[in-house]
Each structure stands twice: as structure tokens, then as C-alpha cells.
Amino acid sequence: MINKDLVIIGGGSGGMSAALEAYALGVKDILILEKNDYLGGILNQCIHNGFGLQEFKEELTGPEFMSRFSKAVKEKGIEYRLKSNVYDISKDKVVSYSNEVEGFVKVKAKAIILTTGCYERNAGAIQIPGDRPSGVYTAGQAQLYLNCYGYLVGKRVFILGSGDIGLIMARRMTLEGAKVLGVAELMPYSAGLNRNIVQCLKDFDIPLYLSHTVKQVIGKDGHIEKVVIAKVDEKFNFIEGTDMVFDVDALLLSVGLVPNVDLISKLGLHFSRTRGAIVNQDMETEVEGIFSAGNALHVHDLVDYVVSEAREAAKGAVKYLNGELKNEGHVYDVEASNGIGYVVPQKIYVDEAEDNLIFKFRVRKPYKMINLVIKEGDEVIRKIPKLAIIPSEMEIVKIAKDKFKKSSNKITISVEEK
């Protein structure tokens, strides 16, 4: 068995930035394991721009953004293995992977960071009624085919779900000559960023049907031929007489992303409301020395935040390797309360934390003119007025740890409507 100080699973932007941070902090015995035959993860197929405003103060495309990290990884000589799928990890930190050259390999790691990214929810996960013909893709699959292989999955396309990847694909397929007939969103508001609604839909007169969803998929000879869209009421029941039929040859699903927790499930850990692992202030999971960050932990809309979170995880891993992370002293459980969907981290060992505590969370629905309230027990620690706040943009709040009095074991974050 090989021994390594730090094994990083997943060589996307999260994994690479974690590796670079750990390296900068003095841990050099690192191995990145990546199942694809390239580094960079999902950003390889995200050819549009808008990445890196926080990280590099300039607007980059996905491939440009990830190339900066992959070049740095190669320059520093950080070890990585491609086409290496990790199929198991254990609580005593043995990582099992396989590739064509080495066969089946076991590595004993002192610390592990899981940066395995996320999955797109697919047709199985959302139960679309009707036939199960070919021609139904997730927006990310269609993006991979088009941007990496030049293959357009359809010429007459309907998109279900207003997530950003779907909106970006609406524009991209239109530019490549497809007719995008519309985007249906179950909720009364869009799941995507305003900027994408304007620049991907309005620019090309693509209609957005809010409070609408697919009622039926109709296939012919095994391929999709029509989709029936209808309006829903507040309880998401179809409203009679609102059916619209579209002739299509492809249906794209942009109905959400879920953390890839295949390996975390093998450890038998609990899941948080993010559907990723439960972590402490250093992104350490319930197993000591195993960390998680990026989309594997909770779905991020901006890669810049993936990078900063992965660095936190790397700092945590280095602290752990130096014996400075013991999960001792005063502990808080952090809870998402009224109006808040989830918070990361879920646990804070305040004595071992950095000077600032960082809370990342999302609201459940759009709000205007509210306060975000952070409390320790019943005492308000911080109130943040917000003119507008939407679920598709993650909030990040930093609070100096000495603002907390250790008078309780509970921190809550909630929305206070005025």
C-alpha cells in the first residue's frame, strides 16, 4: 500500500485549488485522483464567460479559469493521476482507485479532501409523466456534447427548469442554429441569475413560462416528438385548459444539481440539508481527517466560491496534519431557521476556528426588504438588512468569532420580514 499525507479526490477547480493551498502551506506529499482524462472538471464544458470576477478580477471563460489552476498544479509538480476512479474510501482513510496502467490501487492517506463535484437531477429524479423516448437530456449532457464534441442534440428544443445551465444552453443552442421554443419553470420565479434571463432568453426572444411544467412527453418510434406544457396553481396542480403543445426533437432538463456523495455514503455518514456531508468550521466531515468542499459539499453557483471553500478545507487538512484540529472546546450547532434553506458549516468548534467565522447559506424563496438575523441562543449577534435576496445567489457572512459569547451551543440564521 502507498502512503500519502493528503489525497484529494476529484481534480476539478475545487480539488486543484485545495491541492495548491495545501502545497503553499507546506504539505508536499499530495496525490490528486481524477476519473476523467483531464483536470478541471465541469469547467471544461462551460465555455461561456463570467468566471473569476472574485478570484482574478477579470471575466474568464470556464476553460481559461481552470487552466490557470491546472498550469499551477503542473508547475509545482503536484502529483495527480488521470483516468483514476476512486471506488471506495474507509474511515481509516484507505482510498481505493483503479486505472488502466496501475490496476487496482490502495492508498493510505493521513488526510483526505473530497471534491467530487455534483450530479444533475435527471428525468428519473423528477418523474415526468408520459413516454420514455430518447431525446431527453440533462442540460449539462447537452452542454458536454455541443461544447466538447460539436454535436447538437436537437434542432427544436424545449427546456424544463430555469437553472443557469439550461438558460446558458438556450442561448448556446440558438447560436448554433437550433430553435429553442421555450423554458418552463415550475416555481413562480426563475432559478437562474437575472443576467442569464436577460442575456440568454430575452436577447433571443425565448419565452420563459413561470409556474409551468411538463405535463406529458409524447414519443414516436422511440424518439421524443411533442411535449405538453401546462400551468400549475400554488399547490402545483395543473390548471385545466392551459395546455400548450410543442413539436420538439429534444427536451433539456435543468432542474437542479445534487452533491455527488457516492463516497460519503460508503462511510455511512449523515447528510445535511445541503444533501452533502455535515462539516465543521474547517470543512471536516464527521470522520476526523476527511474533508469536503465545492459542489460535493453543497452546490455553488460561482466557481470563485468553490475555490475559496476548497482553500478552507485545505487549511483545515493542514491543521489536522499538524495536530491542531481536535474538535475540542466549546461547540455550536448551526441551524437554518425561518426562511433559510441550509447553512454551511453545521458545526463550529469555536476555540479551534480562525478569527472569522464564515457562514454560507441560501434563502428558501426570493425576499425583498428583510433582515438576515444571526443569533447565538436567543441573543442577536448580527442583523443584516437586505433590499433583495434570491435563492440562486448564495449569501456569505463573516463574523469575528469573539462576537460570540459561548453562552449557548446554538447559532441560528433566519429571515426577519419587516
Next chain:
Amino acid sequence: MTELTCIICPRGCHLTVDENLNVTGNSCPRGEAYAKAELTHPTRTLTSTIKVISSNATRVPCKTSEPLDKDKIFKAMKEINEVVVKAPIRIGDVLIKGVAGSNVNIIATKDID
């Protein structure tokens, strides 16, 4: 009278612009600047891919070197889809000079060996 949604920040103000380019509905000056630019000279960064001859890839991703006039986007796409380039290519290499009769170039956004 034109109506726009401001895209500069998440607040998404609904802007109204009259014939004399007076902007209302914005909650801050950035909204006004955005609306004026949008109505007088709208531009967009275009990203796409170009066919590449290489043993490692079939497409090289690319973008406009700076934002392109919005009404030239489809013409640019046509030119992008007619070109074939050869590896090796480095990020920033000019793949099409002066696309769609503009001063804007199409440049590579990924290294292809």
C-alpha cells in the same frame, strides 16, 4: 419608452427609459449607465467553439477578444462555423481576425496540443 431589467446586481430593478434617454426605476447610478449603454450601443461577449485538427480534441473553445456589437453576433457565428484550425493552440491565440467586419478578434480559450 423601453423597459429593461437591470442585470448589474441581484436586486434586478425594472428600468424604464424614455425617448430622451431618461432612466427611471433604477435604485442606483449603475442602473442608469447600464440602461443607456443597452439602448445606444448594446454589445455582448460571444463564446463558441471552432473545429480543430488535433489528436486530443475536436473543438477548441473561443471567445471574442472584447464585447462585439449585438447585431453582429449571428454573422460572427457563421464565420466561426466555417473555420478549421490546427493544433497546437495556446490560450489567447487569434483564430479569426476582425470577425464579422468588426475590429474584434476571435481568440482561443484553451490550450490544445
